[in-house]
Amino acid sequence: MSRKLFLFLTLIIVTVMLVGCAQQPAATQAPAQEAGGESQAPTTGGETIKIGIFSPTTGFAAADGTSALQAAQLAVTMINDNGGIMGKKLELIHYDDAAKPDQAASIARKLIEQDKVVAGISGSYSGATRAAAPIFQEAGVPMISAYAIHPDITKTGDKIFRVGTLASVEGRVGAELVGSVIKGKRVAILTIDNDFGVALTEAFKAHAKDLGLDIVLEEKYPLGETEFRPIIGKIKEANPDVVYATAYYNEAANFVSQAKDEGLNATIVGQEGYDSPKFIELAGPAAEGVIITTDLNRDSDRPMTKTFLEQYKKTYNEDADMVGASAFDAVQLIAYAIKTAGSTDADAMVKALMALKDFEDVATGPFYRYTPEREVVRPIDAQIVKDGAFHFYHEFTDPDLITP
Template sequence: MTKKRFVTVLALLVSLAVLVTGCGGTQSAQSDNKGPVKIGFFAPVTGPAAADGESVLNAAKLAVENINNGGGINGRKVELVNYDDALDSKQAVSIAQKLTTKDGVAAVVSGSYSGTTRASAKIYQDAKIPMISAYALHPDITKTGNYMFRQSFVGPVQGKAGAKVAVDMLKAKRISILQVDIDFGKTLAAGFTEKAKQLGAEIISVDSFSTGEKEFTPVLTKIKQLNPDLIYIPGYAAECSQIVRQAKELGITAKILGTEGADSTVQFLGVAKDAANGVIITTNMNRDSDRKIVQEFIKGYNQKYGHKPDMVAASTYDAFMVLATVMKSKGTEPDKIRQGLSEIKDYEAVTGLIKGYNKIGEVKKSVQIQIVKDAEFHYYGEVSDEDIITPPSE
């Protein structure tokens, strides 16, 4: 064989090898596209926030089940890849590394609190994997980057809405604040204080408590002596249930205004019982809505898990349904999901009409106000003022 002929044959063999490899790669990609769409999820299923963790995991499973029963993502099943972070930031970081390097997820939903979500956000951002925070409200989560989105209100929005309720709706002039001493309580209290002062109210005391605390008689006795018109409590359900019970035992007559942290049918209503009657909260869900999507979600969740859902469940469910809607129309590649989320407008969700996500991923929608009557949450009002519900864009 001449040198020229040898070179020609070699070139043909190389071309054939490339063609075969290319075909194999195409077939593999097509096979992948027929496989399940994986969505990552993390929540505090064990540890001090286990009640919320169980609630949001239930909602995530229900959402995936409903998506798949409806045909999946253009025929592809959704697979839930879920982990328990136990409300531990180190575990949340480890989970984020697994989801972004080993599990092959297209997107992630955080069903956890601000501390764990904030700690792991940069990992998802650096991996360019879209993450929706279902209900964690610290502003730094979305500020991490353009792949971060939030399903519930950022803290300052809900805090300002609470001030609107306290001063304009409940006519409070002298207000005491009793907050949980973590991101959640601090962020809500800051937004509330700023707006309440603008509206002409006076903050006469600010006290903090730790998660897991059970004895509030001393601080409530001090607050009673100050005789406020209203006590604002940005805290979680376990502590809030004890606060309202002990406040009633002490004969405190001030109105009590809570937040979405107390929005729990089991941990708050189930524990506080009659002492919760009359308590008002700012939250992300209107149980009395006549919208079909709301009532179907409540009915479906109740039938499956034996109790009515709370706000964290509704917010988590919505996060999955928004992702599914975007994937069906834009595709399952992370960059297309991110682009699709940024373009969402007037989306009908369980937690209300999502008007859209702004340039840093903050959702815009009305804040729901619920009041406890006969051991159940019911409609009290809605805050839709543009200056309150429009989230910060930087």
């Protein structure tokens, strides 16, 4: 009988590994599947300029991957409706990487070798993006990471750029927000236990020390957590006036709702992981008063931000999120690079991007410039949830703060 039990346990472990692999962005099992590609070309015939994108449209990250793909497609459509680039239409080629590094790597090869794209976009998470970046770099094809924020991505080489804000910058701005704008004194930190959360928290803590903030509690929780009540009890005992909680929108919605249920009175400060209309939909009234740092200012009167928000809503009947805006901007950047370079030559495109100055044609902009490390310098916004929507709260433009 004990042999049978052993067999069952083995089976369960195998099962958990098989089924649970969808839980971990960094997991690298499962044989690389032949990803079903779908070309979303305008059927005009003749030559097109091909841009490749990989994003997870199945699996646990499907929401973000779909937002990224839809927004990128919107940018391509808008550019083509305006006559394309150099008389040619753009063509977006998408494959689903399920946010898995091994799939992202094989997709990168496919995009480069088979589809012969002139540039690539990562609409996926850090793990998958880090796997694909070296392949683009080696082939000499420029790649832009839309919203994956791991520092190593751009360190891959001189062809790899980023649209999103580095965690080290965003964490620093978060501390500035708490210390100088909200004027909090006692801070509790709740960190999502992955690259994203840990990098943010480290930057936050470094700057919080400079500002003399008192960190009264620090806790980490796993990705996908839904039950925050026990930890909220601990936070309440520490009696902070601000909680800096790194999270994606689903964890954030659960945390914020349960904090309200349990009577936690501190101001909750989040960051771009919260930046989705889904956060407000899922958290409901509990979301009111939550403040986040993000790249997307929904009250902006910049024409491109307005156009993007309006067109996205019109096309997909959903409100746009930060992830989508970033992928949209990646396409805009590539289009700008090709136009400025006057060709699809990789080195010329890279040169054009490196020389970029006060670029306004992006939804999450303006982009002041790219650093030599190919990180974008841009103002960072604080948004507050009011009456069921994100609204402008504060803008950070101090170069010391926002330069990576």
